[in-house]
Amino acid sequence: MTRRCAKLLIGALLIASVTLTSFAMAALAGMPAPVAIAPGVYAFIGTGDAVAPANHGIVANNGFIVGTSGVTVIDTGPSYRYGRAMIEAIRKVTPLPVKLVIITHQAPEFVFGAAAFHDEDVPILAHVRTAQLIRERCSVCLANLRKMLGEDEMAGSRVTVPNRTIDGTTEIDSGGRKLQLLHFGPASTPGDLAVLDPQTGVLFAGSLVSNGRIPELRNEQIPGWLGALENLRGLDLKTVVPAFGAPLHGDDITQTGVYLRELDASVKRAYKNGMGLTQAMHTVQVPAFSNYKLYETAQPQNVQRIYLQLEKQ
């Protein structure tokens, strides 16, 4: 046994003995309390950081809307355990049953709580392209999360393919409340949905908008994304719940679009000048966003993503 392993063994024994004698753990460590955004509209605001053991993967936002006869949940967090904790937290707010879960897009921090709702026979709705990506890709995401957060944190988590799909903008009645599910075409992902509660003007923007955190480009189409953001600006919105970070008002929702435009332009410039990929990843910056969360890791990755697309043209 190496010295490092010996240290780990001692640490493990210490933790085990302390825990077994004190039982001093919270119901779900790192779980935020739901914030009332507007009458009947609640959001759980995650840390906005990168997924890490210290934050239990609770980095993204999700929420729920209480109607006259039931509850609609929007996004479900990173794990089965988080989904269970959402159910508990919702019960403390209302006795009404959860009628529907809406998954706004395919990303690991948003989809894995869905299994907890599925176990209670709640239908899971997403855009058809999101459902397809979850089926094809989420087993890889789940393995990555397990590796990052550990078996314990991810216990019971599994890939839950949405069992209700839509292929475009739709108005639904869910739990006695009218909701608009907005799809503007392929944008940050091929199947982005934003959920608008017209009664209060609250929009859950899904992956389209982030606050204080640069987006991670994965399956994006930048022109479509910018178009979707323009569409959002045309709506009469009181509050926007972004994918990450605190709720936004007014023009503050434009920050994601500003970042995307500047990133796109600077990568194109570097590529046109014959700069290699490695150097571009080191040197292409969007200085106005350098203090945003995730910048250090996601900025070079975003540069790589755009650079490789330019190369294919």
Next chain:
Amino acid sequence: MIESPDDTRGHSAVFALLASLALLAPCMTQAAQPDDDPDKVARWIDFREGAFKGRTVDAHGDAVIKLDAPVRAADAAVVPIAISAQFPQTPTHYIKKIYLFIDENPEPYAGSFEFTPESGLASIETRVRVEDYTFMRAIAETNDGHLYSAVRFVKASGGCSAPADKDDGVAERAAGAVRLQAEGKAVAGKPELAQVMVRHPNRTGMAMNQITRNYATAYFIRKVAITYADKPVMTANVNFSISENPNFRFYFVPGGNGELKAHIEDTKNKHFEGAVAIEAQAAGQASAMK
């Protein structure tokens, strides 16, 4: 799972116990960690003994070679790397070969790159596939037979949001388009950066197509030979560790007018060619323009 406060306490204790055991997982599963000793990885030691037969590999080769790779890669299938020679090639002192080794890959030896004094600079940039968390090594062999290594630790995760697989048949039929180009104005006698790109699926044979659920056979570029004025400047003997649509940036030293040529072979013995005429300015002209 979390039903009542009492339940929660009991479960939490069990979870914490499991979590504390999980701390030991690295020791049990032997997954590579950044603070591991790179000189003690068994696969590397085996390769070193087999390839270099007891010759010393200088692990502090910073004055000869540098390896640049992202600490955390977003897409394990495309990890950009840059291997930089730290001195220019001369007829008397030059790097003749660089070996690339990625410890945790199913086939750790990714291949080699051969250079000559005509290369100007024995630097190479490309993109590789990386399995998991791993050490990556570039080993430079100089013309006097010395070996120097540079090592980096890379954390790569599977592309959990990568686009779904394309049709293997379509990718194969489109294979073979070669783009060869020099970057910027060539100056006679001065190392000139060039780039070759080949459209090719470069399949590993180990990945399941998410649409067809089949494993397509391995099919990849195995050789890229670049010449300038009919003299070799860079020869890559590589395998499926190189990412789809292989791309290499390298140097050569242009004379007056000459042709830069790429000759490429894949594992089905298909040959692809590329050529570009290089008109180099005389060195004097170039300096006069500065």
